[in-house]
Structure formats: C-alpha cells, structure tokens
Amino acid sequence: MTSKPTLNLFEQQAANRRKTWWLVAGFLLFFLWLGLGGDLALWLATKDMVAPAGEAVYRHSFPWGGTVLGLAAFFLTMDVLRNGGRRVVKQVGAEPLINPQTDQERQLLNVVEEMSIAAGLPMPTVYVVPEADPNAFVTGTKPGEAHLAVTTGLLEVLNRDELQAVVAHEMGHVKNEDTRLMTIIAGLGGAILLVRDLMIRTTFHRRGGSRREGKGGNPLVVIVLVVWVLSWILAPVIIRLMAMAVSRGREYLADAMAAQFTRNPAALADALAKIESHHAPTTSISNGVAHLCIVDPTGRIANERQGRWSDIFATHPPMAIRVSRLRAMAFQASKRDGS
Amino acid sequence: MGGDADWRRPPYLFTVPHPENAVIVPAIILVVVGVWLMSAYNGLIALRNQAANALKQIDVQLKRRHDLIPNLISSVQAAMDFEKDTLQAVIAARNSAIQASAGFDPQHVKQVAAAETQLTGALGKFMAVVEAYPDLKATANVKSLQEELSSTENKVGFARQLYNDTATLYNTKQQQFPTNLVAGMAGASIAELWEIEDAAERAVPKVEFRRGA
Numbered sequence: 001m002t003s004k005p006t007l008n009l010f011e012q013q014a015a016n017r018r019k020t021w022w023l024v025a026g027f028l029l030f031f032l033w034l035g036l037g038g039d040l041a042l043w044l045a046t047k048d049m050v051a052p053a054g055e056a057v058y059r060h061s062f063p064w065g066g067t068v069l070g071l072a073a074f075f076l077t078m079d080v081l082r083n084g085g086r087r088v089v090k091q092v093g094a095e096p097l098i099n100p101q102t103d104q105e106r107q108l109l110n111v112v113e114e115m116s117i118a119a120g121l122p123m124p125t126v127y128v129v130p131e132a133d134p135n136a137f138v139t140g141t142k143p144g145e146a147h148l149a150v151t152t153g154l155l156e157v158l159n160r161d162e163l164q165a166v167v168a169h170e171m172g173h174v175k176n177e178d179t180r181l182m183t184i185i186a187g188l189g190g191a192i193l194l195v196r197d198l199m200i201r202t203t204f205h206r207r208g209g210s211r212r213e214g215k216g217g218n219p220l221v222v223i224v225l226v227v228w229v230l231s232w233i234l235a236p237v238i239i240r241l242m243a244m245a246v247s248r249g250r251e252y253l254a255d256a257m258a259a260q261f262t263r264n265p266a267a268l269a270d271a272l273a274k275i276e277s278h279h280a281p282t283t284s285i286s287n288g289v290a291h292l293c294i295v296d297p298t299g300r301i302a303n304e305r306q307g308r309w310s311d312i313f314a315t316h317p318p319m320a321i322r323v324s325r326l327r328a329m330a331f332q333a334s335k336r337d338g339s
Numbered sequence: 340m341g342g343d344a345d346w347r348r349p350p351y352l353f354t355v356p357h358p359e360n361a362v363i364v365p366a367i368i369l370v371v372v373g374v375w376l377m378s379a380y381n382g383l384i385a386l387r388n389q390a391a392n393a394l395k396q397i398d399v400q401l402k403r404r405h406d407l408i409p410n411l412i413s414s415v416q417a418a419m420d421f422e423k424d425t426l427q428a429v430i431a432a433r434n435s436a437i438q439a440s441a442g443f444d445p446q447h448v449k450q451v452a453a454a455e456t457q458l459t460g461a462l463g464k465f466m467a468v469v470e471a472y473p474d475l476k477a478t479a480n481v482k483s484l485q486e487e488l489s490s491t492e493n494k495v496g497f498a499r500q501l502y503n504d505t506a507t508l509y510n511t512k513q514q515q516f517p518t519n520l521v522a523g524m525a526g527a528s529i530a531e532l533w534e535i536e537d538a539a540e541r542a543v544p545k546v547e548f549r550r551g552a
Contacts, residue, residue, distance in 0.1 A: 103482065103483060103486065106483065107490075110486065110487070111490075113490075114490060114494050114497050115497070117396060117400065117494050117497045117498050118497035118498075118500060118501055119501075120505070260504075261497070263500065
C-alpha cells in the first residue's frame with residue numbers, strides 16, 4: 001500500500017476509485033474462472049474425442065457450469081437489491097425519524113439535509129437506532145432510496161460539525177453506490193458458496209457410480225482441472241479477502257467524499273477519534289451491514305492494529321491510517337487557504 | 340503469397356494483403372470515433388444540466404432563507420428593540436435579496452450573489468449580537484431558530500459549493516482537449532462561478548457591545 005500523505009482529497013478519490021476498480025475487476029475475473037474453468041477443462045477434454053463407430057460422443061460446447069453459477073448469482077443479487085435496504089433497517093430495530101421532537105433530532109434532520117444538498121442527492125429516510133454505541137450506517141441500493149441510520153450514542157457523543165462529517169461519510173457511500181456494489185459482491189460470493197455446496201453433494205453421490213477417467217488424456221486438461229478444483233476449495237477464503245479489500249477501499253473513498261462535501265476533513269478525523277474512544281459493544285447492528293457503518297460495529301481487534309495480516313479480514317481500514325489521511329487533507333486545505 | 344513478383348513491388352509501408360481489410364479497418368476507426376463523439380457530447384450535455392440543476396438548488400435554499408427571516412425577527416423583536424439597527428439591516432438586506440433573485444438565471448449569478456452576500460453579512464452580525472445576550476439565547480424559541488438559521492446558512496453554502504464544483508467540472512471539460520472539439524456542437528459555454536466578492540462575508544462579524552445598562 002502506497003499511501004502518500006500529501007494527496008489532496010480529489011487525488012485521494014481518484015486513487016481510491018482506481019484501486020477499487022481493479023479489485024472489482026479481479027473479483028469478477030475470479031468469479032468467471034470459477035464458473036467457466038470446469039467448462040474449459042471439459043471442452044478441452046471432449047473436443048478431440050473420436051467417436052467409436054455407431055456411437056455419439058458428448059462434446060462440451062455450451063458452458064453449463066458458468067451458466068448455472070451466473071444464474072444463481074443473478075437471482076441472489078436481485079432479491080437483495082429489491083428489498084435489502086428496508087430489511088436491514090427493520091432488522092436493526094431503527095425508528096424512522098419523521099416528526100422530530102427534540103432539538104437533537106431536528107439538528108440531525110438539518111444536518112442530513114445539508115449533506116444531501118452538498119452531495120446533490122435526494123434526502124434519505126433518516127432512522128435513529130436506540131443504542132449507546134456511537135455508529136451510523138446507510139443502506140438502500142438506489143441513490144434515490146437511501147436509508148440512513150444513526151445510533152442515539154452518536155448523537156450524544158458528537159458535536160454538530162462532527163455529526164455532519166459522519167453523515168457526509170454515509171452520503172459518500174450513497175453517492176458511490178457502495179451498497180449496490182457490496183450487495184452485488186455479496187450476491188456473487190453467496191452464489192459461489194451455494195454452488196460449491198451443491199457440487200460437494202453431487203460429487204459424493206457420484207463416487208460410487210461410473211467414473212471414467214484415466215484415458216491418459218491431455219496434460220493441459222489435468223492442469224486446468226486441478227487449478228480449477230483448488231480455486232473452488234479456496235474460494236470461500238479468497239472471495240472474503242477480496243470483498244473485504246473492496247470494502248476497505250470504499251471506506252477510504254467515503255472519507256474523501258466526506259471531506260469534499262463538508263470541506264472540513266478535520267471534523268471527520270475528530271469524529272472518528274471520539275467514536276473510537278466511546279466504543280461500546282453493539283447488540284443490534286449485525287455483521288451484514290458492518291461494511292456500511294462509519295466504524296466496524298463488531299469492534300474487531302483488527303481495526304485497531306495496523307499490520308499486514310491483521311487487517312486483511314477487516315471491513316474497515318485501520319483507524320490510525322484513516323485519521324492520518326484525513327489530517328493530511330486538512331493540512332492540504334489549510335495550506336491552500338492560508339496563502 | 341506468390342513471392343515471384345516481390346522485387347517489382349514498391350516498398351509500401353502498409354500493404355493490403357486482404358482487400359476486405361481496406362473496408363473493415365476504416366469502418367472500425369469510424370465507429371470508435373463515432374462512439375467517442377457521442378459520449379463526449381452526452382457528457383457535456385449531462386454536466387450542463389447538472390450545473391443548471393445545482394444553480395436551481397441554490398435558488399431553492401435562498402428562498403427558504405428569505406422565508407425564515409420574518410419568523411426570526413418577530414421572535415426576538417420584543418427582547419431586542421434596542422438593537423434596531425441590526426434588525427433593520429437584516430430586513431433591508433432581505434428585501435433587496437428578494438428583488439435581486441427575481442431574475443435568477445446563469446447570466447445574472449453575480450448580481451444575486453452580491454445581494455445574498457449582503458444578507459449573509461447582516462445575518463452573521465445579527466447572530467453575533469444574539470450571542471451577546473445570554474437570556475435571549477436561552478429562550479427555547481430563539482435556540483431552535485438559531486439552529487434553523489445556521490442550518491439554512493449551511494444549506495445555502497453547500498448548494499453553492501455543489502454548484503461551483505459542478506460548474507468547474509463543466510468548464511474544465513469543455514476547455515480540455517479533445518472534448519473542446521465537441522464543445523461548440525454541444526452548445527457549451529463557460530458557467531459563471533458563484534464567488535464571494537464581498538470581503539465582509541469572509542471577515543468575522545464584529546460584535547458591538549451596546550448593552551443598555
């Protein structure tokens with residue numbers, strides 16, 4: 001990771017976009033390989049087979065494996081995209097904030113409206129989660145239909161500028177359509193797990209039956225097959241690693257977007273530090289939305305350390321790096337204004 | 340490849356071994372250029388509409404600010420009749436801002452911006468005066484109005500920021516090569532930025548302590 005501390009916020013945004021683009025492309029390629037690798041091996045094995053007289057030989061000319069995996073991913077993703085947002089909010093036990101009663105609630109609505117203006121997005125539906133742990137998250141797979149939830153703990157702990165910065169981070173997720181991206185990635189990952197289970201079951205069934213192999217065939221077929229089977233064995237770990245890497249990239253991007261919307265990166269840095277120090281174990285916010293929260297609600301140790309290996313399974317980048325990047329943006333801005 | 344007549348051929352840079360390539364290659368180039376033209380043109384149009392929409396958003400927020408001011412004045416008037424100048428300044432600035440915003444379009448950004456800057460300055464001074472009266476500040480009504488006012492100020496500021504960001508993007512796009520080749524076709528023109536001209540808005544409002552003892 002080459003994090004240059006001198007990048008201004010627009011440069012950081014561009015760098016983040018490039019990085020996540022490559023990650024997503026890699027993820028899709030891996031998915032394609034899982035789907036089509038077996039088809040490739042079968043095609044290679046059967047394309048040159050000579051049919052014995054009077055018999056038809058099966059030639060694998062249509063990628064059935066890839067099609068099955070693709071369809072599974074499509075339907076899983078569509079279901080979540082259709083009604084995932086509302087489901088998550090309901091599951092967390094959040095109350096929609098329609099008629100603000102207290103000054104605090106009015107302020108929250110004002111701040112959200114300010115940030116949706118800054119982002120050029122429609123106003124999201126705002127929810128308050130009765131929860132002491134300061135946190136916030138956003139769901140909804142269309143920019144016009146976002147659901148933004150904050151905990152009561154967050155309202156207690158932060159001042160107006162810091163609350164604004166946190167809301168701006170969440171609006172950054174909406175603007176980048178991160179919910180949709182992460183939903184699609186989750187859908188692809190889910191499809192891989194589903195098909196993998198299916199395959200394990202059917203291969204064990206077939207064990208007793210006819211296994212015609214050992215025709216001494218093409219070594220290329222064997223190599224493709226072995227690599228492909230290995231990929232499937234390692235798939236759960238690999239997709240999780242890649243999904244988390246994408247998620248961390250999007251966190252940095254949302255931080256940089258928040259800096260653009262508020263033009264006050266120092267406020268987000270302060271907010272992150274405060275949230276970190278007031279951290280309490282959460283009960284209502286589940287793992288499913290962890291990647292859309294302002295900080296990881298499960299409070300994994302990984303987020304506090306910054307090592308090569310501790311953070312590869314984390315949804316969020318190490319807090320210290322996030323804060324230092326934001327401070328760098330603030331420094332850049334102050335240098336420009338001060339001249 | 341015959342090979343027997345090679346010595347007679349002039350050394351062309353591009354030989355055409357397959358005559359059908361003479362059609363396919365230019366066709367591909369034409370399609371690529373066409374697709375690029377379309378996307379550059381559409382990109383400029385999209386940016387122009389985004390800038391126009393962002394400008395409209397400023398207008399919406401300005402109207403909201405104008406509507407808020409009478410409420411604000413009436414709720415503090417009784418307690419603040421010794422600060423008549425400040426209140427009068429706010430009212431006068433509001434009225435001229437409303438007049439200026441009647442002709443609100445991209446060509447008149449400057450006039451509207453100037454009038455609104457006046458109003459922002461007057462409101463800033465007013466807020467600072469309210470800060471100086473703790474009992475006034477403590478009133479629940481004034482407190483919530485203060486939040487409304489600062490939020491409205493923020494909304495105007497953020498709408499302006501979005502407009503300036505979008506307009507800058509639009510201006511840069513239409514001047515940069517190669518998009519500038521399409522700019523004329525897309526009817527692109529430089530969008531005026533919403534600048535703060537008045538030094539008063541940048542300065543911190545001065546608080547005058549003229550408390551009736």
